[in-house]
Amino acid sequence: MKNKIRIAILGGDARYLEMTKKLAENNHFELEVVGFDQLNEGFFGVKQTDLEDLSVEELDAVILPVTGIDEDGKINAVFSNQKIHLSTDWFERLSKHVVMFTGISTPYLAEQIATHGLKLIPLMNRDDVAIYNAVPTTEGAIMLAIQHTNFTIHDANVFVLGLGRVGMTVANKFNGLGANVFVGARKASDLARVNEMGLNGFHLDEITTYTESCDILINTIPASIVTSDVLKTIKSNALIIDLASKPGGVDFAYAKKRGITAIHALGLPGRVAPKTAGEILAKVINQCIL
Amino acid sequence: MKNKIRIAILGGDARYLEMTKKLAENNHFELEVVGFDQLNEGFFGVKQTDLEDLSVEELDAVILPVTGIDEDGKINAVFSNQKIHLSTDWFERLSKHVVMFTGISTPYLAEQIATHGLKLIPLMNRDDVAIYNAVPTTEGAIMLAIQHTNFTIHDANVFVLGLGRVGMTVANKFNGLGANVFVGARKASDLARVNEMGLNGFHLDEITTYTESCDILINTIPASIVTSDVLKTIKSNALIIDLASKPGGVDFAYAKKRGITAIHALGLPGRVAPKTAGEILAKVINQCIL
Amino acid sequence: MKNKIRIAILGGDARYLEMTKKLAENNHFELEVVGFDQLNEGFFGVKQTDLEDLSVEELDAVILPVTGIDEDGKINAVFSNQKIHLSTDWFERLSKHVVMFTGISTPYLAEQIATHGLKLIPLMNRDDVAIYNAVPTTEGAIMLAIQHTNFTIHDANVFVLGLGRVGMTVANKFNGLGANVFVGARKASDLARVNEMGLNGFHLDEITTYTESCDILINTIPASIVTSDVLKTIKSNALIIDLASKPGGVDFAYAKKRGITAIHALGLPGRVAPKTAGEILAKVINQCIL
Amino acid sequence: MKNKIRIAILGGDARYLEMTKKLAENNHFELEVVGFDQLNEGFFGVKQTDLEDLSVEELDAVILPVTGIDEDGKINAVFSNQKIHLSTDWFERLSKHVVMFTGISTPYLAEQIATHGLKLIPLMNRDDVAIYNAVPTTEGAIMLAIQHTNFTIHDANVFVLGLGRVGMTVANKFNGLGANVFVGARKASDLARVNEMGLNGFHLDEITTYTESCDILINTIPASIVTSDVLKTIKSNALIIDLASKPGGVDFAYAKKRGITAIHALGLPGRVAPKTAGEILAKVINQCIL
Ligand SMILES: NC(=O)c1ccc[n+]([C@@H]2O[C@H](COP(=O)([O-])OP(=O)(O)OC[C@H]3O[C@@H](n4cnc5c(N)ncnc54)[C@H](OP(=O)(O)O)[C@@H]3O)[C@@H](O)[C@H]2O)c1
Ligand SMILES: NC(=O)c1ccc[n+]([C@@H]2O[C@H](COP(=O)([O-])OP(=O)(O)OC[C@H]3O[C@@H](n4cnc5c(N)ncnc54)[C@H](OP(=O)(O)O)[C@@H]3O)[C@@H](O)[C@H]2O)c1
Ligand SMILES: NC(=O)c1ccc[n+]([C@@H]2O[C@H](COP(=O)([O-])OP(=O)(O)OC[C@H]3O[C@@H](n4cnc5c(N)ncnc54)[C@H](OP(=O)(O)O)[C@@H]3O)[C@@H](O)[C@H]2O)c1
Ligand SMILES: NC(=O)c1ccc[n+]([C@@H]2O[C@H](COP(=O)([O-])OP(=O)(O)OC[C@H]3O[C@@H](n4cnc5c(N)ncnc54)[C@H](OP(=O)(O)O)[C@@H]3O)[C@@H](O)[C@H]2O)c1
Structure with a gap:
């Protein structure tokens, strides 16, 4: 035995x-x-x-x-x-x-x-853990978007920065809720995938030509992307949710100065769905041990 | 002039x-x-x-x-x-x-x-107002579902009772978030539509043969539907959201006795998206006057 | 016994x-x-x-x-x-x-x-049969749309006339394929539903202000809707698929004169999916007898 | 100048x-x-x-x-x-x-x-060209699936092998049409993505434990995957579409012997959507030159 x-x-x-x-x-x-x-x-x-x-x-x-x-x-x-x-x-x-x-x-x-x-x-x-966790992370962002706006996600212009493991899920799910999703990325292949997903894509270099219409901006890029130059173009009643790990990608001080609500929302899987987050860990540990 | x-x-x-x-x-x-x-x-x-x-x-x-x-x-x-x-x-x-x-x-x-x-x-x-308002109502239900569970909507078994103006939108949007949606209705044509939407349908008369697997139940039927007989079949860690107008369709006293969280969530459009709710009114008033 | x-x-x-x-x-x-x-x-x-x-x-x-x-x-x-x-x-x-x-x-x-x-x-x-049959009907329209165009449905401007049992499914499925779907209807509640589905709606009275951008037009209305006035606004390389029962809703003679391909596609369930069409009949007969 | x-x-x-x-x-x-x-x-x-x-x-x-x-x-x-x-x-x-x-x-x-x-x-x-072309390729597969079956894609069990550039789009679009999509892949991260997409995933090593229920199998893997061992488990009225470049991934001789329709469908973008395929080339050439 x-x-x-x-x-x-x-x-x-x-x-x-x-x-x-x-x-x-x-x-x-x-x-x-x-x-x-x-x-x-x-x-x-x-x-x-x-x-x-x-x-x-x-x-x-x-x-x-x-x-x-x-x-x-x-x-x-x-x-x-x-x-x-x-x-x-x-x-x-x-x-x-x-x-x-x-x-x-x-x-x-x-x-x-x-x-x-x-x-x-x-x-x-691990790639698989990051992808599984992208789901509760995105649900956390959805909850925040509903709580911190006075309009619906449906029909809102939602900008997602980055099409990595988290960004792809955020884009998919906000699209599933009826938002007009715009994805900013820097790779030609990412922009092709954005088109295939039925979403609007733009190159990050040109971000400021698009952001004026933004109602909700969700950043997943762990680099300084939402700078004061970008924030200048954003409506003051827009909502910014930064999901990128510390220090995040948003100039929070400048956002505050402009009166834009900007939330640095970290550790969402453990906060909004600890049960699911635990199941993910168990699933992957199981696969690694067996 | x-x-x-x-x-x-x-x-x-x-x-x-x-x-x-x-x-x-x-x-x-x-x-x-x-x-x-x-x-x-x-x-x-x-x-x-x-x-x-x-x-x-x-x-x-x-x-x-x-x-x-x-x-x-x-x-x-x-x-x-x-x-x-x-x-x-x-x-x-x-x-x-x-x-x-x-x-x-x-x-x-x-x-x-x-x-x-x-x-x-x-x-x-008005039918049009009810349908437009179904969207902020559903987003309110989504927010509650994320807040009051420790698991994700994605992959959860979500039961929607009623396929009226609100029920159809609730079913659509939870499906868009990756839930396994089950819709209970009483009309053969509603069950046909549920199938066409790619969801699982059941006749309300047979609700108790399905509800054991339910993680989140969302009622939109303004009649006594979620009775003690139904509640007996539901897991104690399931979440119930009743959207139907007072007195709602859930036996809240019995749910409490069984330790099931049951929320009677009314007036959601005005609570989660007053701006959108106001736009809806303006749009329809405009059409009625012109 | x-x-x-x-x-x-x-x-x-x-x-x-x-x-x-x-x-x-x-x-x-x-x-x-x-x-x-x-x-x-x-x-x-x-x-x-x-x-x-x-x-x-x-x-x-x-x-x-x-x-x-x-x-x-x-x-x-x-x-x-x-x-x-x-x-x-x-x-x-x-x-x-x-x-x-x-x-x-x-x-x-x-x-x-x-x-x-x-x-x-x-x-x-029967409503249920009509809804179930809307699915093979729509798949027939999709097949024709792929066969008779030299561009993809994805990213094409697809106009659906009517939001009845067939129209709703046609709109849903072409949307699922990544088309930009525009639905023409006459009821305010239908236009509200179109918005909730995340699609673009217009009142049929104003059809000619939209049709210039149309790549594929799918009619489900059994009335004279796609008249010569409408056809005048449509690009000659657009494709028209008329699903409405005889005599259909399209001025076929005028379409031919303008060189627009217009197909009157009837009896699609029996043609593209006789097995599914038979299952639908069996399902409903079973329910009626029992 | x-x-x-x-x-x-x-x-x-x-x-x-x-x-x-x-x-x-x-x-x-x-x-x-x-x-x-x-x-x-x-x-x-x-x-x-x-x-x-x-x-x-x-x-x-x-x-x-x-x-x-x-x-x-x-x-x-x-x-x-x-x-x-x-x-x-x-x-x-x-x-x-x-x-x-x-x-x-x-x-x-x-x-x-x-x-x-x-x-x-x-x-x-190029990755971007392959992704853009995945769309007309998939529409070609959809057309073939409708033509060569007597049932609807909706509610059919559709197996997609490979989650590369083509496989992801095939899976997405058949899901958009209401199929029950099962994706076979070998990487843990691909199976995580399949779950995130709301689809069913299985490891390619275990393919034969799933294929019995398969109605339509679409292969995108350029390797010998659909062997006689796999074909033995597949219903004789299932349809196989092999999209992988020559020699493809299907044992066509064995499929024929078993009476299973198996189509090796190559060059689909140029066949079903030459206009779109040309636009893709122009878009990428433009980006490369500028
Ligand atoms: N808030 C939460 O609860 C939570 C949960 C999970 C993850 N996270 C965090 O979210 C972030 C994203 O995670 P992930 O798994 O999606 O990572 P990922 O798969 O590596 O994706 C990162 C994305 O950022 C882009 N990027 C990175 N540096 C860039 C730069 N300098 N300029 C432009 N684009 C750049 C990448 O594009 P390229 O492919 O072009 O490099 C990619 O699209 C991480 O910081 C992670 O720690 C937070
Ligand atoms: N919580 C909120 O913020 C909020 C917002 C909007 C609306 N509401 C409320 O939500 C409820 C639904 O609104 P709605 O616009 O969706 O109404 P609706 O279009 O009339 O739909 C009602 C649904 O309930 C079903 N139903 C009614 N009586 C039934 C019975 N005795 N047995 C079985 N099914 C029954 C109907 O089925 P049949 O077609 O078979 O009759 C229909 O599917 C109403 O109470 C409304 O006031 C709440
Ligand atoms: N080609 C095929 O294989 C196939 C398969 C199934 C059905 N069909 C045919 O497709 C057609 C539609 O079927 P269905 O089940 O969808 O019917 P339906 O549910 O009755 O829908 C008909 C639609 O047409 C609209 N309509 C009717 N008369 C109109 C008018 N004069 N002006 C503007 N809109 C008008 C209706 O709008 P209102 O609600 O405002 O009246 C409704 O949206 C029928 O002719 C049916 O026989 C064909
Ligand atoms: N029929 C048409 O009209 C048409 C159009 C476009 C492309 N194609 C062809 O379609 C095929 C796929 O193209 P693509 O762009 O999707 O390629 P891709 O992005 O490289 O994807 C290939 C997929 O096959 C998997 N794979 C490769 N070798 C494998 C093996 N030995 N065992 C298990 N899985 C394996 C890969 O998984 P890993 O990531 O685990 O390696 C990946 O998921 C190619 O042959 C291409 O030429 C045909």
Whole structure:
């Protein structure tokens, strides 16, 4: 009889609840969770342990929080008051075949991985995770667009900057809601795809010749794109939603000066759909382990 | 030279600001507004008057609030502290060719109209207004669905009850967001249309054989449809949004008992998109007058 | 034990093959077919009979061809060389509770029904059948549009006249293919629905102010709509597809004079998708009988 | 004053008519065409020349047929009876700054380009051209699917193999027509995108567990994918359309043996929409030259 795959989940946020439930459905896995002590024992039907009680040497996989490990070796566990610290000694005890999952890599984590010759899978870097997460991200943007405007998305002129993994989904879904979608991109192939999607495309170099009609602008480009020059052309009752990671792509100070509402909306999957976000992680971890 | 059409707008809410602006763009119209005295004079560029200063005899059209006139003859003016009362004498002074607009007719109003032989257009009864308003109503439902669930609309099983003016739009837009939409209706032709829309249809008589898989239920039928028998089949983490006018179609007490979140969401166009709602009114009034 | 429902299928075309197969799956039914003698015995697994061998008195339902009965009492049976004639005597023998199905009623048939006090269901008059058939009709129009133009439907300006059962589907599907769809209608509520569908609407009275940009025009209105005045405004390399029943809504003679390709495309469901068309008939007959 | 850009178009098929017309609209260009002598002089309003009369030394750009140059140096000119041969001497006369366009590169052409140090743009290799052409390709597949089945695309189970430039458009458009689309791919990110598009995805390794339900299979993968093992699982009344370039991805001999209709449909843009295909070429050439 084949042995079960032993997996430890160390810390994490609301997404990890659903992720753990889903992983627990796979009966090839034997799970233990650390850092969920504020939850009722029966919550997942999964064994809760303290870090020191974990049989570290026998683990096949370790799942760290989406945020990785901070510079002091601590991890984030929102359902625990304990401090969870993963020392060099702790990493030393891990078997060489262990697979570590994290959302993003961090300097401390990268160093441990290198030192001990381990395998790290930073989930948020994966194309499939980014595409799956684009859906809850977009729903978050839709919610904000409805909340922060006094007009409908339907028939509004919605500008989407970037046609990457998030941008394509944002463009698709706002189109599905009846907006007039304009996509700004810099690659000829992206503009061809925009045309194929039945949307209006423009080259980012010419953005200011289009933005006057913009009602809602959604930026997905992690670069300084919505500069003061662009903002000058935008109506003061337009809404700007910046989805790009810090520092974002919008000159927020200038937007404020012009009286334009500009929202830097980060971490949307975990905020609007932690259950879905957890299922996404479980699905991909499942595929990576099997 | 043709005379201008003289229109008085008496009271109203946020929707009436945009409506007034739009009507003011038509230069065949001469507008006066009563009941907006809390707003800055220059706000619309439209003349503000008191009821007593209005040349009632010369009016061609009168626009009453969406809510009509209450049993005491008073109208609702959210941008004024004054009480506006339309007496039988006031109606007596109106020209016989005047057209009166209201959202809904009310007993007092109906009586005045009958007594004085006037023409009344209750806008909210009109098919075109109901269809245009279905869009902001649906966006309101989408916002609620994103806010009150921890999963995405995408891939969720969304049940829409009724394929009337609102139901068709709700079904269309949730489909546009990637939900698996199931529509319950009672007419064979509605079920045929559901199939043509690429959605799943079921006869309302058989609702309980389907509802177990329901993640979000949106009712548009103004009749007791989501009874305790139906609610018994629904998962406790499902979300119910009832859009039907009071008293709605959901057994809210029973839903509460079962721990199911059930929201009776009324007046959504005015809440989520007053500007669009105002434009809709202006568009239809324009067509009715011209 | 409940008796089976006895159904005779008399004549019919390719659609009736699939219809018969589907009805035969219902084991409450006992089927006999007349007028399919050119087909192999085992084709349907359904009993083939001659008209004279039919136990007419015992029938519960009779299914006539889509085209009904001609003025001489003959029916159309494309899979037979025999002449099938339904005389007054034959009708006389039918039980009073029998249900007769036909596509359309015809004078001879209507007279027999009236004389003998029978129940007739002309399937093509039903809303549900018309909506289901709108799908294969539209696919036929799509095929013609691809065949008879040298440009793509995607990005073409496609004008749809009428927003009835066929028009709505035509508009929906051409939109799904990326066309810029313009719908002409005369009802304010239809124009509201067109807006909600995310399409461009215009009042039929103003058609000539829009048609200059038209690449493909699809008429669904059974009235003289595409007159010489309209045709004058249309580009000579545009394509016109008239779906309306005879005589259609297009001035074909004038179109020819102007060198515009105009196709009167009738009976599309039976031509492009007889299997689907047969399934539709079976589905609705099933619902009517049960 | 800036000089005009001198462009020679040498040979080509129906697509080149529209392409030439579109390029002629750009008044920075001075065009000459060779190999269109069967057409009326006034057809394009563009100067027709013989190869020997061309001022080769002064050209800024040369546009060759989509098919490039054959091994003997000849090019394909469907609107001419003349043989057009481009010798090494002819290439020698070209200025070093000339840009040459072709659909695909060929050995003879590649050699000339290398020998004379010229710049060649094989249009069909470009991502943007492939994406634009995916649209007429897909419309061709739609036409074939309607013609060669007796059921509707709506509600049919349509399998699309590959989610490249063509596959994505095929999947999108058949979805737009109401098919149940299943996409087979091998990359996890492609399967994530399929989910985001609201379609069903499966890994190509598991294709045979899905194909039993397939009504229409459309292959876009230029590799042996639809093998006899796959064909064994497919219904004999299913339709297979292979879009992949020669030799395609389908075991046609085996399909024939099993009685399955399998069509190898190549060159669809030029066949179903030469005007659009020509516009695509003109658009991209314009962008490359400017
Ligand atoms: N707010 C949230 O909740 C949330 C959720 C998920 C992701 N995100 C963030 O959203 C952003 C986009 O994520 P993604 O997955 O879509 O990334 P992606 O697939 O890499 O797409 C990035 C897009 O930005 C464009 N771009 C990058 N640099 C550019 C520049 N200098 N000028 C013009 N265009 C440029 C890229 O175009 P090229 O292809 O031409 O380079 C591409 O279209 C990231 O910052 C990500 O962290 C936020
Ligand atoms: N929440 C908001 O902000 C908001 C906004 C707009 C409208 N509304 C309300 O939403 C409701 C629907 O409006 P609408 O414009 O869509 O109305 P509608 O066009 O009349 O549609 C009503 C639908 O309910 C069905 N129905 C009515 N009585 C039924 C019964 N006893 N059993 C089964 N089905 C029944 C109708 O089916 P049949 O065709 O078979 O009768 C139809 O599909 C109304 O109460 C309206 O006041 C609310
Ligand atoms: N070619 C085929 O294979 C095929 C297949 C199915 C049906 N058909 C034919 O297609 C036609 C449409 O069928 P349908 O089921 O869509 O019918 P329908 O539901 O009755 O729709 C007819 C449409 O035409 C409009 N209309 C009628 N008379 C008009 C007039 N005088 N002026 C302006 N608009 C007018 C109606 O508008 P209002 O609502 O304002 O009256 C409605 O939008 C019929 O002739 C039918 O026999 C053909
Ligand atoms: N019939 C016509 O009129 C017409 C028109 C245009 C194009 N075409 C032809 O259609 C085909 C597709 O063109 P395209 O532009 O879509 O190409 P593409 O963008 O390169 O896409 C090719 C697809 O095939 C997949 N693939 C390739 N080799 C594979 C293998 N061994 N196993 C599994 N999947 C494989 C690729 O997946 P990965 O990303 O995983 O490699 C990708 O999804 C080409 O042969 C092209 O010449 C035909």
